[in-house]
Amino acid sequence: MLELHGLHRRFGDVVALDGVDLTVEAGELCGFLGPNGAGKTTAMRCAVGVTEADAGRVTIGGRAVDLEARRRTGYMPEERGLYPRMRVHEQLVYLARLHAMSAADATASADAWIQRLGLADRRDDPVEELSLGNQQRVQLAAALVHDPTLLVLDEPFSGLDPIAVDVMSDVLRERADAGVAVVFSSHQLDLVEDLCRTVAVIAAGRVVLRGDVRALKRASDRRLRLEIDGDDAWLATLPPGVTLAGRRGEELQLVLAPEADAGAVIDAARGAGPLLGVRLEEPKLSELFREAVNGGDA
Amino acid sequence: MSATRTVLLIAEREVRQRLRSRLFVWSTLVIALLLSAAAAAPAVIGLFGTDVELPDEPVDPEPVAIAVVGGLAADEQAALEQALGPVELTVVDDVDAVAGLLEQEAISFGIVPGERVLTAATSGFLNLRSFEADRAAEALGLLAALDGDVEQVGTVLGALPLTIEELDAGDVEDEAGRFLAANIGVVFLFGVLILYASMIINGVIEEKGSRVVELLVEAVPVRWLMAGKILGLGLVGLGQVLVLFGPPVAILLVTGGEFVPTGTGGLLGALLLWFVLGYALYAVMAAGLGALVSRPEEAQAVLTPANTLMIVGYFVGFFVIQAPDTTFSRIVAVVPFSAPYAMLVRQAVGDPAWWEIGAAIGLTLLTIVGLTMLAARLYEGGILRVGARVRVRDAWRAARD
Numbered sequence: 001m002l003e004l005h006g007l008h009r010r011f012g013d014v015v016a017l018d019g020v021d022l023t024v025e026a027g028e029l030c031g032f033l034g035p036n037g038a039g040k041t042t043a044m045r046c047a048v049g050v051t052e053a054d055a056g057r058v059t060i061g062g063r064a065v066d067l068e069a070r071r072r073t074g075y076m077p078e079e080r081g082l083y084p085r086m087r088v089h090e091q092l093v094y095l096a097r098l099h100a101m102s103a104a105d106a107t108a109s110a111d112a113w114i115q116r117l118g119l120a121d122r123r124d125d126p127v128e129e130l131s132l133g134n135q136q137r138v139q140l141a142a143a144l145v146h147d148p149t150l151l152v153l154d155e156p157f158s159g160l161d162p163i164a165v166d167v168m169s170d171v172l173r174e175r176a177d178a179g180v181a182v183v184f185s186s187h188q189l190d191l192v193e194d195l196c197r198t199v200a201v202i203a204a205g206r207v208v209l210r211g212d213v214r215a216l217k218r219a220s221d222r223r224l225r226l227e228i229d230g231d232d233a234w235l236a237t238l239p240p241g242v243t244l245a246g247r248r249g250e251e252l253q254l255v256l257a258p259e260a261d262a263g264a265v266i267d268a269a270r271g272a273g274p275l276l277g278v279r280l281e282e283p284k285l286s287e288l289f290r291e292a293v294n295g296g297d298a
Numbered sequence: 299m300s301a302t303r304t305v306l307l308i309a310e311r312e313v314r315q316r317l318r319s320r321l322f323v324w325s326t327l328v329i330a331l332l333l334s335a336a337a338a339a340p341a342v343i344g345l346f347g348t349d350v351e352l353p354d355e356p357v358d359p360e361p362v363a364i365a366v367v368g369g370l371a372a373d374e375q376a377a378l379e380q381a382l383g384p385v386e387l388t389v390v391d392d393v394d395a396v397a398g399l400l401e402q403e404a405i406s407f408g409i410v411p412g413e414r415v416l417t418a419a420t421s422g423f424l425n426l427r428s429f430e431a432d433r434a435a436e437a438l439g440l441l442a443a444l445d446g447d448v449e450q451v452g453t454v455l456g457a458l459p460l461t462i463e464e465l466d467a468g469d470v471e472d473e474a475g476r477f478l479a480a481n482i483g484v485v486f487l488f489g490v491l492i493l494y495a496s497m498i499i500n501g502v503i504e505e506k507g508s509r510v511v512e513l514l515v516e517a518v519p520v521r522w523l524m525a526g527k528i529l530g531l532g533l534v535g536l537g538q539v540l541v542l543f544g545p546p547v548a549i550l551l552v553t554g555g556e557f558v559p560t561g562t563g564g565l566l567g568a569l570l571l572w573f574v575l576g577y578a579l580y581a582v583m584a585a586g587l588g589a590l591v592s593r594p595e596e597a598q599a600v601l602t603p604a605n606t607l608m609i610v611g612y613f614v615g616f617f618v619i620q621a622p623d624t625t626f627s628r629i630v631a632v633v634p635f636s637a638p639y640a641m642l643v644r645q646a647v648g649d650p651a652w653w654e655i656g657a658a659i660g661l662t663l664l665t666i667v668g669l670t671m672l673a674a675r676l677y678e679g680g681i682l683r684v685g686a687r688v689r690v691r692d693a694w695r696a697a698r699d
Contacts, residue, residue: 095517
């Protein structure tokens with residue numbers, strides 16, 4: 001669906017994108033992560049054609065991005081943007097029509113999204129009179145109103161209250177289920193972990209981690225915590241790929257490489273004495289993120 | 299959706315938003331009402347019959363007050379009476395005393411016998427030099443030439459003032475009316491061009507500052523955005539000109555009769571023409587320059603080049619009113635930036651040839667095309683660069699086709 005190939009972009013001496021490659025498939029809900037200044041916003045702006053890359057190319061559906069493709073894209077800029085004095089419904093209809101929707105379809109779609117996002121009682125109010133949270137809902141509606149097949153959302157969750165976060169999450173999941181390719185940036189890693197099947201992590205202008213969240217976790221080191229009523233002699237015979245990372249009181253903290261067999265480690269531990277506690281932890285997305293970003297810097 | 303439909307959609311939004319402003323609509327209607335009332339006033343007042351009744355018999359003329367340095371011989375006084383009717387002489391010692399009386403407006407003029415006639419300094423704008431002083435000088439000069447024959451002086455003077463006949467009194471009023479129309483036209487055109495240039499730039503800055511432009515450029519090429527904005531506000535402006543001036547001109551044409559200068563309808567047409575061309579000229583500049591800044595307070599500074607051209611054109615327009623058919627006026631009336639004012643004035647009070655009007659329109663159109671290409675490029679390069687003011691060179695480079 002959306003493909004970024006080797007995007008490069010400089011702003012003066014600052015390298016914002018240093019060869020970004022990223023593919024987001026139809027029906028995929030992809031979290032786009034990265035520390036501040038890593039190039040998330042620039043990459044997204046290049047994807048929707050708001051910023052032009054110095055080198056590399058963007059394709060949507062296998063074709064270079066033309067006006068037609070851009071009109072099938074829904075975009076939420078990082079710095080929110082709407083006409084402050086224009087009324088909510090009128091504004092959504094206008095934006096939908098600019099995206100080549102007929103007047104009747106635009107009206108129906110604006111009504112539907114206003115209803116869906118809980119803005120019915122503010123339908124005819126100027127946007128500037130809405131609370132920031134409600135303005136954000138209008139902004140989401142503006143990205144969705146023309147029924148796009150690709151959604152590019154820059155920090156859609158920032159500044160939302162928990163209820164609005166739920167609404168936004170539901171809408172994004174629903175759109176992805178309907179076959180829309182969705183990519184959004186966020187710093188809320190727990191939320192991304194709950195919501196997204198796939199993530200991409202960008203650091204210093206390059207994608208340093210990309211893939212299915214579950215697969216990425218499985219491909220990473222796990223942490224095994226053991227509490228044993230016995231001595232440490234068995235640690236001398238740890239299987240390959242298992243290292244002792246630390247000890248807190250009675251608890252041993254072992255790091256297991258992806259290929260290491262956790263069962264074999266536990267069996268060996270049981271030989272040393274009765275097990276008081278066992279906990280096998282997959283890495284959190286935040287740990288994968290830190291590792292990828294720090295690795296990217298190295 | 300085609301370019302035309304998109305541009306029309308953008309223009310439609312501009313018109314809607316402008317018409318939604320109660321201040322804009324009501325102020326336009328109130329001004330239109332006032333102008334219509336002013337246009338109707340002469341006819342309404344005429345209903346109350348305030349025509350001035352002129353007396354059938356001439357009333358006794360007031361004696362003409364004259365200061366004389368030293369004194370006046372009897373024949374000289376008689377000659378003055380031949381020329382002016384009854385006179386009231388004040389004898390003074392010197393020219394300074396005459397000046398004092400002139401300053402107090404106590405006398406019409408003064409005489410240094412056998413030497414000269416003294417009047418107050420005249421205004422350069424309107425020639426108000428005393429007719430009476432001229433007559434007195436003639437009479438005293440004749441008296442000397444005719445060896446003191448007062449009777450003869452009277453005869454000659456009686457024959458002298460060769461009646462001055464105004465061939466068509468209507469033309470004078472007509473010219474005054476056209477002069478007034480040219481003045482109003484220039485002031486109005488300047489006001490409306492400044493107003494709409496600032497509307498354009500504020501609209502551009504609103505879209506840029508509120509970042510809504512990022513949503514728009516995703517769906518619409520930036521040049522279409524600029525075209526739609528200029529078209530929309532231009533239509534609002536044209537509508538406003540028609541609402542403001544249509545009714546008063548119609549009222550004048552219906553009720554004014556001889557009062558209305560000939561060709562008033564044509565002048566309204568010229569005003570519309572030069573509004574449209576002047577608007578296009580300055581609106582594209584405002585749009586291109588507006589894309590370079592992000593904050594409303596920067597608007598006036600960045601508009602300075604366009605405003606300077608507009609102000610120079612405005613003053614040139616007033617200059618042309620004074621002398622509409624000189625070489626200078628004929629040149630500035632075809633030079634694009636002064637043409638909207640200068641040609642409008644020449645069409646009102648001058649006598650431009652048809653080819654001069656055509657050249658002015660053609661050159662202005664060519665300039666509009668060139669400026670549009672330039673402005674579109676600045677707009678394209680500047681509109682997405684929020685923050686500090688974008689330099690023209692950077693915007694130019696940023697807009698890569």
